[in-house]
Amino acid sequence: MSPTGRGPRPERAAGPLAGSLVALGLWALVAHNSGSGWMQALGCLLAGFVAVGLLGPALAVTRVRVRAESNPAEATEGQPASVLVRTSAPVRVRVAHDGGATAGSGVLAIEVVAQRRGPVEHLDLELSSAAPFGLVWWRRRVRIPLARPLWVAPAPGAFDPSFVVGGAPGAALDSPRPRDGRVGEPRGVRPYVPGDPRPLVHWPATAHRGELMVRETERPEAALPRVRVALPDDGPAGDEAARRALGTLLALLASGSAVVVSTIERDGARTGPVYDPSDARRRMARAVARPSP
Amino acid sequence: MSVVERIRAANAPGPPEHSVALRVAATWTVGVGVAACAAQGELAPSSALVAIGALVVGSVVSHRRRTRPMPLLKLVLAIVAVVAFWWFFFQISRADGVSNLGAVEGPLAVLFTWIQVTHAFDTPARRDLAFSLVGSVTLMAVAAAQALDMGFALFVAAWAAGMLVGLGAMWGSMSASRPRVTTVALGALMLVVVGVGCLLALPAPSVSSRLVFPSTLGGDVALASPAGLEGTAGGATLPVRAGSPGGPSAVGGYLGFAGPLDTALRGSLGDQLVFRVRATRPTFWVAETFDEWNGQSWLETGRSGLQWRSLSGSSPFGVGPGVAVGAGTEDIQTFYLAQAGPNLVFHADVADQVWFPAPRLFVDRDGNIRSGTSMGPGSIYTVVSSVATPGPGALARASGPPLDAADLTRFTQLPHPYPRVAALARRITARAATTEAKVLALEAWMGRHTRYTTDIPPLPRGADTVDEFLFGNRRGFCEQISTSLAVMLRTLGIPAREATGYVPGQYNPITDLYDIEAKDAHAWVQVWFPGFGWQSFDPTADVAPVNPSPAATIGHDVLGALRRIPLVPSVLVAGALAMLAASLLARRRRPPTPAAAAGRTLERAARRAGLEPKDTESLARIGARLDAAVPPARGEPSASGVAAAAERDAFGGPGLGLLARAGLAREARAVLRRAGRRPRRRAGARARSPR
Numbered sequence: 013m014s015p016t017g018r019g020p021r022p023e024r025a026a027g028p029l030a031g032s033l034v035a036l037g038l039w040a041l042v043a044h045n046s047g048s049g050w051m052q053a054l055g056c057l058l059a060g061f062v063a064v065g066l067l068g069p070a071l072a073v074t075r076v077r078v079r080a081e082s083n084p085a086e087a088t089e090g091q092p093a094s095v096l097v098r099t100s101a102p103v104r105v106r107v108a109h110d111g112g113a114t115a116g117s118g119v120l121a122i123e124v125v126a127q128r129r130g131p132v133e134h135l136d137l138e139l140s141s142a143a144p145f146g147l148v149w150w151r152r153r154v155r156i157p158l159a160r161p162l163w164v165a166p167a168p169g170a171f172d173p174s175f176v177v178g179g180a181p182g183a184a185l186d187s188p189r190p191r192d193g194r195v196g197e198p199r200g201v202r203p204y205v206p207g208d209p210r211p212l213v214h215w216p217a218t219a220h221r222g223e224l225m226v227r228e229t230e231r232p233e234a235a236l237p238r239v240r241v242a243l244p245d246d247g248p249a250g251d252e253a254a255r256r257a258l259g260t261l262l263a264l265l266a267s268g269s270a271v272v273v274s275t276i277e278r279d280g281a282r283t284g285p286v287y288d289p290s291d292a293r294r295r296m297a298r299a300v301a302r303p304s305p
Numbered sequence: 306m307s308v309v310e311r312i313r314a315a316n317a318p319g320p321p322e323h324s325v326a327l328r329v330a331a332t333w334t335v336g337v338g339v340a341a342c343a344a345q346g347e348l349a350p351s352s353a354l355v356a357i358g359a360l361v362v363g364s365v366v367s368h369r370r371r372t373r374p375m376p377l378l379k380l381v382l383a384i385v386a387v388v389a390f391w392w393f394f395f396q397i398s399r400a401d402g403v404s405n406l407g408a409v410e411g412p413l414a415v416l417f418t419w420i421q422v423t424h425a426f427d428t429p430a431r432r433d434l435a436f437s438l439v440g441s442v443t444l445m446a447v448a449a450a451q452a453l454d455m456g457f458a459l460f461v462a463a464w465a466a467g468m469l470v471g472l473g474a475m476w477g478s479m480s481a482s483r484p485r486v487t488t489v490a491l492g493a494l495m496l497v498v499v500g501v502g503c504l505l506a507l508p509a510p511s512v513s514s515r516l517v518f519p520s521t522l523g524g525d526v527a528l529a530s531p532a533g534l535e536g537t538a539g540g541a542t543l544p545v546r547a548g549s550p551g552g553p554s555a556v557g558g559y560l561g562f563a564g565p566l567d568t569a570l571r572g573s574l575g576d577q578l579v580f581r582v583r584a585t586r587p588t589f590w591v592a593e594t595f596d597e598w599n600g601q602s603w604l605e606t607g608r609s610g611l612q613w614r615s616l617s618g619s620s621p622f623g624v625g626p627g628v629a630v631g632a633g634t635e636d637i638q639t640f641y642l643a644q645a646g647p648n649l650v651f652h653a654d655v656a657d658q659v660w661f662p663a664p665r666l667f668v669d670r671d672g673n674i675r676s677g678t679s680m681g682p683g684s685i686y687t688v689v690s691s692v693a694t695p696g697p698g699a700l701a702r703a704s705g706p707p708l709d710a711a712d713l714t715r716f717t718q719l720p721h722p723y724p725r726v727a728a729l730a731r732r733i734t735a736r737a738a739t740t741e742a743k744v745l746a747l748e749a750w751m752g753r754h755t756r757y758t759t760d761i762p763p764l765p766r767g768a769d770t771v772d773e774f775l776f777g778n779r780r781g782f783c784e785q786i787s788t789s790l791a792v793m794l795r796t797l798g799i800p801a802r803e804a805t806g807y808v809p810g811q812y813n814p815i816t817d818l819y820d821i822e823a824k825d826a827h828a829w830v831q832v833w834f835p836g837f838g839w840q841s842f843d844p845t846a847d848v849a850p851v852n853p854s855p856a857a858t859i860g861h862d863v864l865g866a867l868r869r870i871p872l873v874p875s876v877l878v879a880g881a882l883a884m885l886a887a888s889l890l891a892r893r894r895r896p897p898t899p900a901a902a903a904g905r906t907l908e909r910a911a912r913r914a915g916l917e918p919k920d921t922e923s924l925a926r927i928g929a930r931l932d933a934a935v936p937p938a939r940g941e942p943s944a945s946g947v948a949a950a951a952e953r954d955a956f957g958g959p960g961l962g963l964l965a966r967a968g969l970a971r972e973a974r975a976v977l978r979r980a981g982r983r984p985r986r987r988a989g990a991r992a993r994s995p996r
Binding site for chain 2: 039040043044045046047048049050051052053054055056057058059060061063064065068072101102103104115116117118141142143144145146147
């Protein structure tokens with residue numbers, strides 16, 4: 013997809029431009045009045061170098077094409093996420109309103125730090141080029157679509173008991189020994205998937221099947237703590253509430269219990285169990301104050 | 306941030322530069338600049354060689370130590386730089402001062418060279434290498450100021466190529482990637498367009514200041530009779546001979562630079578470069594003028610030497626007007642001799658001052674100048690002339706003191722009455738009221754009724770050149786045409802004289818010099834106008850009144866150069882270049898490994914068999930499809946086997962040996978040939994089916 017953005021602008025070109033013009037003007041004056049044709053020819057050559065060096069990057073940065081090659085699906089606000097972009101020419105790529113820059117051509121990895129919770133579908137980049145002579149940089153702002161939406165979870169805030177529905181949240185948190193969220197009534201065994209806790213490995217079944225098997229347990233949802241997240245808005249206040257809700261969820265999960273979470277997402281209300289911090293972040297990234305009409 | 310902090314920040318060493326291409330290009334451009342200065346005589350060749358060697362050593366040291374700076378070395382380099390500056394100021398303080406550019410340029414080139422050499426030992430960062438690139442410009446500028454011929458283009462081309470590579474590498478280094486050749490080539494193309502555009506748009510350079518003019522003698526030999534006319538192309542001390550086309554008569558074979566000018570003879574003139582002139586404007590460069598006509602030759606009545614005025618001392622020599630002349634404009638010409646020549650000092654119109662590097666000059670009463678020594682190649686002298694430039698119609702209203710009686714007699718002298726010539730001149734000028742109108746009428750008549758050629762038989766002994774020319778076949782060369790005009794004017798009582806020298810020649814806008822070749826030797830007429838002095842009229846050819854535009858000149862030169870390009874060698878060179886380009890292109894497209902080559906051949910075979918390979922398809926799968934579509938005959942290699950071998954070579958450990966790889970390529974080609982046979986078999990099958 014071709015990016016869209018503002019036209020190219022020079023970066024700190026006033027000094028080189030003024031210096032070049034003065035130097036070339038003096039050169040032309042001396043060359044003309046000295047009567048030396050080779051001086052004048054050399055000056056013309058220099059003028060060519062300067063003109064192409066000063067203006068060439070504008071053309072180069074206009075012609076360069078950039079697209080997102082890949083990006084993670086999830087990130088946390090304030091934490092860097094690596095996005096791969098492919099450029100059609102050597103350029104310096106910088107995320108707009110952000111610090112670091114990456115230079116090169118082909119596939120470049122850039123660090124994106126999302127400032128807000130929620131989905132990110134586009135990336136604002138600042139492309140800079142000094143082609144072909146490296147005299148000055150010209151930059152251009154482009155907005156490129158990400159390869160897939162990047163859901164940004166809030167940074168976890170403090171535990172807030174007001175999000176916990178009924179029961180005594182303190183009882184779960186004050187439990188003497190943490191319990192694994194998946195420990196409950198045994199249901200059967202299933203093949204191991206990466207991330208399963210090591211104690212869940214069921215060695216007899218593993219020996220029987222010839223592949224790693226883990227115990228699968230469940231317990232009634234009714235026995236799980238419930239968290240209801242109602243964001244006041246989709247602005248900063250909502251973000252702050254989401255941080256606290258995530259902090260609450262992570263605290264409950266850390267106590268060894270799965271949590272049933274009720275949120276509102278774009279397409280309506282959603283209630284379901286959350287078993288691990290990734291689930292919790294994912295839910296909080298998608299939570300909104302009210303569904304889309 | 307305080308000023309000190311700002312200075313520290315500005316001088317903070319940058320990150321080490323790892324680009325070898327940038328370092329090599331920086332060394333190359335400075336080296337080319339040093340070589341260019343040496344080629345222009347600004348540096349001694351031995352110094353240039355030492356400097357280039359030191360540059361290379363310095364670059365190597367800088368590259369190896371780029372991550373480990375040497376503070377002690379910086380101190381040593383600073384001391385060397387201070388010494389170089391001290392030496393430079395000492396040198397120019399001994400010279401005449403900054404007004405004498407010739408005395409400053411040499412030390413300046415040495416200073417720039419050693420600053421660059423010193424700097425080469427401490428170029429760890431990109432900024433330092435950029436300084437080297439920019440510094441090479443100063444060396445090229447010093448050399449360019451002295452360059453006189455197109456040979457300097459080689460240095461400019463080499464330097465520009467180095468700059469191109471260096472700047473391209475700098476861009477690549479800044480962008481943390483390899484610079485794209487196509488982008489740099491496009492930049493080079495734009496650079497050429499802008500450079501040539503500037504060159505065409507800018508007015509031609511001109512000398513507008515009165516500095517100390519250059520003058521030097523190269524290969525000079527003192528003459529036996531200083532005021533006499535001596536020195537030839539054959540030898541500096543050989544006498545100039547008149548009317549001897551077989552002998553070494555004068556530069557380029559022109560017979561006009563002699564005591565007498567024999568109008569019956571014309572040497573064969575070539576395109577040998579005689580000298581170059583940097584001049585305020587193009588004009589006739591006068592060598593000699595003649596006043597006495599004897600029917601076949603022109604003579605100088607003062608050639609006995611009795612009427613030569615000796616000028617002693619040093620430059621500038623005040624020549625002064627030989628014959629009274631009206632106030633004119635200043636015209637400066639500097640002559641750069643490329644061939645040994647006679648001791649004639651060329652000049653435009655009437656010379657006022659001469660910068661000449663010899664202790665004596667001689668001037669006759671008509672303003673002709675001779676030196677006391679012959680002049681060899683490399684001799685330089687400058688003449689400041691006073692040029693009377695009448696405006697339109699000014700000559701018609703010319704008024705002022707007439708020639709004195711003796712001069713009037715000299716310049717209207719005729720060996721016999723020329724009744725037929727006089728009658729013809731009167732008839733042609735019957736309607737002309739003024740001297741200028743008469744001259745122009747005669748010129749126009751000659752343009753209409755005479756033809757220029759050098760292919761005429763020699764004049765019979767005792768025959769009058771003018772009678773033979775005007776009442777014969779009216780064909781002749783410039784000496785005969787101009788002499789006829791001069792004699793016709795004299796029959797009308799108008800003072801006229803014959804002048805020999807050179808026409809302006811070819812103007813080179815790059816060097817800002819007129820290149821005078823032997824074939825530019827010419828003879829023309831000078832007519833006396835009161836108040837304006839001697840004015841030149843050329844009945845043979847016109848002279849451009851101003852410097853031609855650079856665009857027109859370059860266009861003309863390019864066309865001329867294209868015409869001169871020899872066809873066969875050019876085609877051979879172009880063919881060789883095309884083959885080289887094709888070879889490089891093929892090398893770039895060549896698969897990197899034998900396995901990749903075999904894979905590509907299999908893909909071609911699949912396409913040839915009508916089986917378009919998919920991006921997601923493995924080589925083994927393509928091979929299997931090929932074998933199914935075009936089964937191998939007994940003894941033929943299977944596509945699957947080729948695919949398996951290629952994949953084994955690429956991914957399966959130690960890979961194939963040299964012979965096995967050659968076998969793999971051979972088998973892949975066999976599969977390709979088999980795939981190509983498939984359509985013919987089908988066609989054959991269809992053709993056989995009706996039977």
